[in-house]
Amino acid sequence: MYKKPEKKSCGFGRIKPGGTPALWLAIPVGLVAAAVIGIALQSAPIFPHNTMNAWLRALLIGACVAPASIALVWTVVVDRSTIPGALPHPEHSVECTWYDQAAKDSFHLLLAGTGLGAALTSFWLPPMVSWTLIAVFAFAALVFAVSYLVRRES
Known part of the structure; x- marks a missing residue:
């Protein structure tokens, strides 16, 4: 009895089960995207003209952009x-739990550090430093509030 040979396994995955390898699509599309980004950025006014x-x-x-665009x-x-x-x-893995806990810890330390830092620098350093720390604290608190409200509604 003839058995149809199975497709060779692809280490980087496929577009769909039994489909073409994902890299066969990712590499050309990523290179085109990198070329478009390169052309767009080189024509931006941030570079001095006639230097290269x-x-x-x-x-x-x-x-420089190609590896990231291919990976994306x-x-x-x-x-x-x-x-x-x-x-x-993967959202139920132990690494995901570690990541979630580290994100929580770092956020709370960010709030404590910027709040305490803004209070202390207001006495000894130029006002710009304390205003910067206040702005970072306010931004982190605002992002947290918006994220909390979005998650509460969903």
Whole structure:
């Protein structure tokens, strides 16, 4: 009896089960995105003109952005179930618990540090330092309040 050979496993996952490898789509789309970003940034007015060939600058920017853009496209198109060794529910892993706890701890320390720092620097340092710390504290508190309200409503 003839048995159809199974597709070779793909270490970086596939677009869908039995589909093409995700990197086959991620690499060309990521390179095109990197080229577009490189061309857009080289034409931005932040660079002094006539210091370097514009195409060389666009190529260098694109080369720097290419790995991140390929990884981003891969993240969007890959099907997690096709990645060997991937957990079916990573949000229930111990690492996710550690991350959540570290985020909570760092947020509370940020609030305590900026509040205490703003109070102490108002006595000994220029006012700009304490205003900066007050702004960081207010921003963190505002982001927390908005996040809390959004989660309460959902």
